[in-house]
Amino acid sequence: MGQEVIITGGRPSAFSAPGLMVRRLLRHRRLVRHLVVRDLKVTYHGTVIGYGWTMLEPLLLTAVYWAVFALLRGNEDPLFVLEILLGVLVYGLFSKTLSQTTTGLVGYSGLIKQTSVPREVFLWSGGAFQTLRFMLSCLVIPPTMLLLGVDVDWTLLLLPLIAIPTLALAMGLGLIGAVMHTHIRDTAHVVSILTRAGFFLSGVFFGMRHIDEAFHETFALNPVAVLIELSRSTMTGDTSLLELEWIGRTVLVCFIVLLLGSIVFVRREAEAVKHL
Amino acid sequence: MNVIQFQDVTLDFPVKGGAPTYLKEQVTGRFRKDGRRSRFRALDKVNLRVERGEILGIVGPNGAGKSTILRLIAGIYRPDAGTIRTRGRCVLLAGIGTGFQGHLSGRENIKLNGSILGLTDREVTDRMEDIIAFSELGEHIEQPIRTYSMGMKARLGFAVAAHLEPEVLLIDEVMAVGDAAFRRKCQARIREMVSGDTTVVIVSHNMNTVSSFCDRALCIHHGKVANGPGSVHDAIAMYEGLLAEEE
DSSP, X not given: OOOEXXXXXXXXXXXXXXXXXXXXXXXXXXXXXXXXXXXXXXXXXXXXXXXXXHHHHHHHHHHHHIIIIIITTTOOOHHHHHHHHHHHHHHHHHHHHHHHHHTHHHHTHHHHTTOOSOHHXXXXXXXXXXXXXXXXXXXXXXXXXXXXXXXXXXXXGGGGGGHHHHHHHHHHHHHHHHHHHHHOTTXXXXXXXXXXXXXXXXXXXXXXXXXXXXXXXXXXXXXXXXXXXXXXXXXXXXXXXXXXXXXXXXXXXHHHHHHHHHHHHHHHHHHHHTTO | OEEEEEEEEEEEEEOOOHHHHHHHHHHHTTTOTTOOOSEEEEEEEEEEEEETTOEEEEEOSTTSSHXXXXXXXXXXXXXXXXXXXXXXXXXXXXXXXXXXXXXXXXXXXXXXXXXXXXXXXXXXXXXHHHHHHXXXXXXXXXXXXGGSOHHHHHHHHHHHHTTOOOSEEEEEXXXXXXXXXXXXXXXXXXXXXXXXXXXXXXXXXXXXXHHHHOSEEEEEETTEEEEEEEOHHHHHHHHHHHHHHHO
16 A cells, blocks of 8 residues: 655745756656657658657748748848847747647646646646757758758857756746646736747747847846757857856746746646636 | 555645636736636535445535546546545546557557556566457557557456456446457456455446446535435435436
8 A cells, every 4th residue: 555645725935946847757758758759750740751859840930931031131141040040049949838738728628627637747848849949950950961061060069058048948838838828818818929029029030149248248138049049059169249147147047937937836836627 | 455545635626717817817816806707616625435345336416526536546636625645546437548559559548558557567468469359459469550440448447457457446337348258358357356355436327337336436426425325225316316306
């Protein structure tokens, strides 16, 4: 006979909440894996090129943005194409994870009301799925660089690491958004508008080198913009445009947001579930 | 030994009022002396104890709070007041086939559904052939679930659930899946499961099911225990009396 479990109405303390979430996720790590595999199979089910879409989609998007923002303005710098591609990939990871997590509790309401699986498992499986897509998409970068005549530097190997703070930021905001969305269904629409606005404010189709130096510090207040710029620096190995302080601050902000998100979620999810 | 124990368990649900109501309550609720918000009391100071190996039936009119009790035991909801103590792995059988994915095959869905219901990968692998045999789906098991009829989906869902081997089994109106022959098979399987040490709580509107399976029963009405837990006969009589009053 198993250990006694005592369920009361008390909320976990803010101090214990992040640890509780980590323990629940570790206990259900196999389910997270199954859900990620399911999402991969379902997303690319019935398509001709299957997982190839993870690479073709960002390439096609880049072609469109390059045509609009570079070709029409007469900028044919091959590095610019790659900068846009990295912007598309990193911002895609952030915005898709944030949107999917925000709608996660409502989206999984059928399962949530029938099983005792901790709710964060469903949300993190979405984040893990988006990260896997990002990693697969990154495979397209080295051949694209060679095709455009740009040397491939070893620092490109650091690119997947950018996913860690990006995921932390998106999940932190998404965990808070998921709780809010159960109470106020307008939340998903607001997040959708904000991520679209963020696309233009985070330097997806322009780099730090394209804006006046006087605005660099202000621009670096946007953590997603710094993460995109950092991903670009892995391509060239040149971090001269980014100050170490900005990078440190951005990474710190990402993990503080994740910490806050996990505290809000663990303390509020029991009440949120009643609204499903 | 008590496997399930409710002590003055109370649960409120928010009254559906949409975002404007929620926002208004977030503001005005802070200024109310009693801190009360517009909520529906689903359960009101419910007390109950279920011994190891016992089969408890819960009856009551629609909306009485029967399924809510099961979800509290399963840990899906947390009580607003009171304490719930459980011992052992609890599995809720409700909405058979929850989480099935139409584009995946029956076999792939067994893996996914088993994992959602708490089985390890090894347990799923070990029980896979038994589950397929129980479902009677034969070669269809390799086909995507979207090609299945409702009856086939229900059979597969119950087959997974029937091989969970939990210590506490919570059954919410899922004993009427598939055709008559498969229903008999399901009921035989449940009898087999409950003949051991498994503690079972059954919610049903079918009084034959309750009287033939349960050792004790309780009748719930408007979130309060109207009768029991005690004799199955008394709980059913109370339930039928309540139905007659409502008519």
